[in-house]
């Protein structure tokens with residue numbers, strides 16, 4: 167099986183880290199459960215300048231490296247690789263986060279997994295070609311069997327694969343979103359995700 171895995175809030179607890187950063191920088195006290203919008207600018211009620219500062223701070227290498235692992239993520243990905251599945255981590259982080267992102271994966275036992283930077287949210291603009299960035303053309307050439315994603319804004323990248331199983335990682339900002347199709351399943355944790363992939367592999 168070929169499996170797409172998103173990085174932030176699937177492999178690591180990015181939004182939880184951002185709640186701490188918003189408090190530290192601007193005194194905004196928004197508990198994780200109240201992060202209702204994928205847009206952190208909306209969730210924390212920040213103006214444009216504050217939002218820019220928040221994003222800049224949250225993408226510093228030492229801050230990225232400190233994100234906590236989502237329980238079970240590394241174990242499940244390694245089991246998939248051991249079973250012969252192809253795992254692609256496809257993130258919408260800015261390209262300049264590559265080294266810290268790679269460093270985080272290596273630190274959490276995920277050195278066998280490739281990470282690709284796809285401009286999901288228009289954060290990169292016209293940029294150079296790196297071994298780790300992936301153009302939309304390259305992305306659309308890949309035929310995935312599963313996707314693990316938390317962001318409703320990324321669902322449009324799955325429209326070309328109506329048979330792919332999309333496993334939506336349950337988060338406060340997606341729990342009110344209607345899922346686009348029957349191939350979407352809400353999953354509360356990595357154990358639930360692993361179970362679905364296991365069942366499908368045994369068919």
Ligand SMILES: [Mg+2]
Pocket residue numbers: 172173174175176315316317
């Ligand atoms: Mg994400």
